[in-house]
Amino acid sequence: MKKSLVKIIAIATVLVSVSCKTDTAPNYQFFPNMYDSVGYETYSESEAFNNGVEAQLPVAGTVKRGWLPFEVPNTAEGRTFAKDSLVVPLKMTEANLATGKELYGVYCSVCHGTKGKGDGNLVKREKFLGVPNYKDRDITTGSIYHTIYYGLNSMGSHAGQLNEKERWQVALYVNKLKADLTK
């Protein structure tokens, strides 16, 4: 009689402890050394570097593969230079404009609005103010590229989110939006 009671209590404890899985901790794994990467995972901690993280900035004077330095400085003079002298390395093709439009929808339209009137969702909700209508700004493809790269006033730099080709595609599309607005 007593033994069976002990058994029942033991089973109940196991069931209760199993059912208490919390959602804030990861679950058990069958073979953790097959699940966890031996190499460093993206953004993981690492003791190999002084600041303790795997993600490191490029060493000074080096560039990432497929990435070219932009030598126009982030100054008013640089912006003027970009506006007047930068040459678009892409052709105004349908494909470039379509990619530009798609990227514009992801990175720009939330503030600038789908048509570039400065009426994106964040502006409508008064989270972000002072976004101009492209029509009211004296911009060229070169200065748009410069602004995407460095940001301007409240706008931050988007160089980390878009690569060189994508920045030019967006710049082409913004220029087209401006042309449509000033028509």
Add this chain to the structure above:
Amino acid sequence: MKKVKHRNSTSKVLGFCLAFLLAFSTSIFAQGDPVAGKSLFNSNCAACHKLDKDMTGPALRGVAERLEKDWLFEWIRNSSKMIKAGDPYAVEIFEKYNKTAMTAFPQLSDADLENILAYTSEEKKAEVVPVAQAGAGDASADSGMSTDLVLGLLALILLVLAVMLFMVTKTLNNLAKQAGVQAEETDSVWQKFVKNQFLVLVAVIAFMLFAGYHAFGFLMQVGVDQGYQPVQPIHFSHKIHAGDNGIDCKYCHSSARVSKTSGIPSLNVCMNCHKNISEVAATTADGEYTKEFYDGEIQKLYDAVGWDGTKYTGESSPVKWVRVHNLPDFAYFNHSQHVTVAGVACQKCHGPVEEMEILEQHAPLTMGWCVNCHRETNVKVEGNEYYAKIHDELKKKYGVDQLTIAQMGGLECGKCHY
């Protein structure tokens, strides 16, 4: 006679109205209309100026009281001319704000400028905290309390009953002993059960089925983290960012377009917006998440990235985000292949992230789950001239109009395990 009196009163009322309107309208022309000023301010000035806080340019509340109107008008329309002319205050302001030239606004009329100045001269309003929402939060907390209370009470009653039963048995036993009553020696229920072989067999089978079912269920959920909802070092609400504000997933997770991982956005992406947004609107607060709580979380971001409100201090520290979705190392998954090439919506695997205040793992991320989707989803082959021939041959081979991923080889082991 009555009519005359009536007419008289009407004209009096009309006259009064006219006088009132005139007085009111002149006051508009003299001081500017703050409502019109607000929209002008928001579209022209707010990129660099806030009312109560220095930004690219100085805070502007009460600027009309600080400076002469003519000076302000000239400055707004062409500040660089004033700086060149050597106006002492103009030069001082230019130097103070990192020599950033203010955009000239020659297109703004006198009336526009009056309106803007009227808006900047308004008193600061105390922000209205939505009372209804706070009340709703309290109510839900109350109901949670009361269920706990009821359950506790029930447990207590059960315990008392058990104790009473135990004591009653004990007392009755004692009484029986004192009275010298001998209980009949019969088999207990347990002994009867053990003697009945059929019942034992049935019970053993039932127990094995029960145990097998639960053991299988337990083993199948090992390594599955569906519903995993870790506490992050900075409380980030996907509901506010992706849901309410409608920011595209790929704005922050930009590497999902082009690389294997979807990426944790680096803090400069946060700062693209949060350089300007240092506190949430009073209407963002919702129940247990108060405005103070959210503002504190933004402050944590500033501490991590080293932003003191106007400039970067250079003292930054990495944020230890906790990874939610984690595939085992022996399974290969590439985001760009799914996001850019296939055009799968993020929500297909990650669930309604735009409604999650705290992110959780929506999908089980098991192999069965992957394979199921690969069996059911058709590949978009239209407009892909380069592979048109092989697509046609595959369609002929399987006798279908639409190819699924599985038919394109999406179930081959080596696609994901190598």
